[in-house]
Amino acid sequence: MAVDCLTALQHRGTESSGLVGTVGQPTNHFNIVKGHGLVRDVYNEEIISNLKDSIAIVGHNRYSTAGMKGAINCVQPFVLYTARGNIAVAHNGELVNASRTREKIMRSGVGLSTDTDSELIGQFISKTIAQNLKCQNDKKELGNITQELAATMSAIELSYCLVVMTYDRIYAIRDPYGNRPLSIGCVYGAEKKEGDSPLAYVVASETCAFPTGTKFHCEVEAGELVEIKRSGIRSVWQMMAKAKSFCIFEYVYFARADSYFEGQQVHSVREECGRILAKESYVEADIVSTVPESAMAASLGYAQQSGITYEPVLYRNAYVGRSFIQPNAEMRQNAVTRKFGVLRANVVDKRIVLIDDSIVRGNTMRIIVKMLKDQGAKQVHLRIASPPLKHPCYMGINIASKDELIAAKLSEDEICTFLGADSVKYLTLEGLQRAVDAGNKSENKGHCVACLTGNYPVDISF
Template sequence: MLMAQSQIDGKEMLAIRGTESSGLVGSNGITKDHVDIIKGHGLVRDVITEENISRMDGNCVIIGHNRYSTAGKKKSGINCVQPFVVYTAMGTVAIAHNGELVDAKQKRKEVLHEGVGLSTDTDSELIAQMIAKAIALNVKCQYGQDIGDITRELAVTMSALNMSYSLLVMTFDRLYAIRDPFGNRPLCVGTVLSPDGNPEAFIASSESCAFPANAKFEFEVKPGEIVELSKKGIKSVWQMKPNTPLAMCIFEYVYFARNDSEIEGQQVQSVREECGKTMALEDDLEADIVGNVPDSSLSAAIGYAAQSGIIYEPVLHRNSYVGRSFIQPNDLMRQNAIKLKFGVLKKKVQNQRIVLVDDSIVRGNTMRTLVKMLKDAGAKEVHLRIASPPVKFPCFMGINIPTNLELIAAHKTIPEICEYVGADSVRYLSVDGLVSSVQKGIERVANFSPGHCTACLTGKYPVSIDL
């Protein structure tokens, strides 16, 4: 979702986090009131072309964003494409936001009543205008302040915000990487090294998979922390006093994050494999092969196979030219994506009892189609094993699950889900099994007590929700 670096290759790597639109904003590091902007609808490769990039030559500070809309009725408008740019009393400020403010309605009313106009109904623009307001209120007493330094203004804004946000904020000569005090959305920083091993650029991204091969992973931004990236290097410039429980989104491990990313000190792939092993320990099924729904459930399927002793075989082929169906903005687009997305490896499935592993069932559309495809291809039995608990409650922190009506597990029992999708059996990983699988690796490599948001699974939200 978020990316900032001197080389923009990593933006393609983060297309997994959003496919609706893409944007870049760059500054030359000298002119405080001028930025270059590239924005458009579609995939990164369609928007960030060589021709467009050539216009940004000479920029020393760049932020980018891939959009997966969760808030705002005007989701398709070009005005909603990030990064947002605002012109302030201290120069141009650009912002890229991952997450969703749970109290956006109230904050929006406050900003509008203060006379600030908004061009969209997205919470991301709201944050940008709140930063601009903080700058306007503080600028008169900041004459001795470095003109690109807005640390104090960002701290004021953070103190007024609730979850959920990870932010990149750009002034004309530096970047700020910011994470909400709950740590709900991931954010990390690194250093790009020259061939002789010296620092060449500094980068920040939602996921470490966006870092180029010659980059050194430095650290994850702490919950409630502001980290500054400038020509002088990387430094932590502000840390909110810890007064909230950590609530890292556990669905990042289940679905969103890429396998090769590092979150909370552990690789996502290892967590998903552990989930598969735990799921097999909770199961007692006899079958011939273990297969999976490509691609994010592969690690869980490998873990299940290793723990159960049932051989793993690929049973479905994924068309890599079709994006993730879950993050398509409406049901019709999701259905069309499913039809184009998968093919069956018929010789692998004929007359086989298949354990089909997937990371989650949200609406049930994909699984119903896939079970039918496998049985039409000759599978004797199809048993679904889901490497996460049933998703029963909407998310208000940045995953587009707005109502219980869209969640099959919210209004159907597991036997009813089994009947709906046409499987021979359905079984989910338990909540305790997921949490233990995630925290097992953190306790081994990290020096903190982890905490995770499981609201979409349990209905226990870390904060009150502004509906």
């Protein structure tokens, strides 16, 4: 089940994968499997059989935003041997105060084996456990680290979702701004009856990872600490509320279209983005098309609203990963040429409205526009289903510098010239916010748009 969940979340990270299992006894032993590459490359039947006795498993696919790329000791989950027993920590996000936290940890005498902020979190938990045991001579149950996790949450502001495992339970944790997604589901059998207890619980960044037979339980609230044991789920701590800052880029690109956030499916939000984009930036054309796959829903919405026929113009090779999350520019550009082929019969002598979800560096789109025109397209009008990305993200998406962002350096007309397109128009920020809010059922609304506006939810001066 854990391997299947990681496979469903492969789009969130392709560099490496790891699983850690506990057999449920208070011993100094966790079963650990880690490796570089895709989920299918890391796990086989023999490896999975070594984890078959586990009563709980934590898994992680790595997309590095900070830390040494390619180093095996950076592969999560991190396992730490603490004064209260083993813990395994998996982290999604990026700490904006990592440098200060790193200095604090090292000044306390704790050595670090990586430069990842994820290891920092694990070491902070371990250090807090040791301090609490020394000060309080604590006698509470071995696997219960609620107090230490609450102290850690108070010390590391943003951005993190965590899954932390002890020998007999799992904790699901979300930062007080709710910047990264985290959901919990209850897994039932095919013959589920009223009142039946779940066969298992699952915590994942996206609901698309939930196995068949899973009933959605909840999204972990911003600043919430949830404990999951064999006996059930309970919320054990809630931080004081901050201004909700859920990453709006999850809707734009990062998440899989069949996932749900805030009570609405990502696909529906992207469709609405396309409809609003057609109202804001209509252009006469013969066909509407898309850059597969994350812009598919937006292109359908644009076609519905504009009345222009949708036709595919690009074939996507399913065996090439997402170019955006490749760790360097050369790998990203090579991935583009391997990933896309042109459906020439749909392109020749056509005026094409090509929809994409975003433009980050512009290199991918420049190659695609040239491919279409080389194959006979008369015009290529680019319509982008999000506003221009102009500012770095310090909270979990690997956009570290304005130098990498084409919209931070060039005007819309200059971008059009650079890409070789006939026109370029973006969805407005107001349009994106309307699309996201249209079906939002969350009681605590609010989104981080820092990469679009430069207004960050916390002070990022470092």
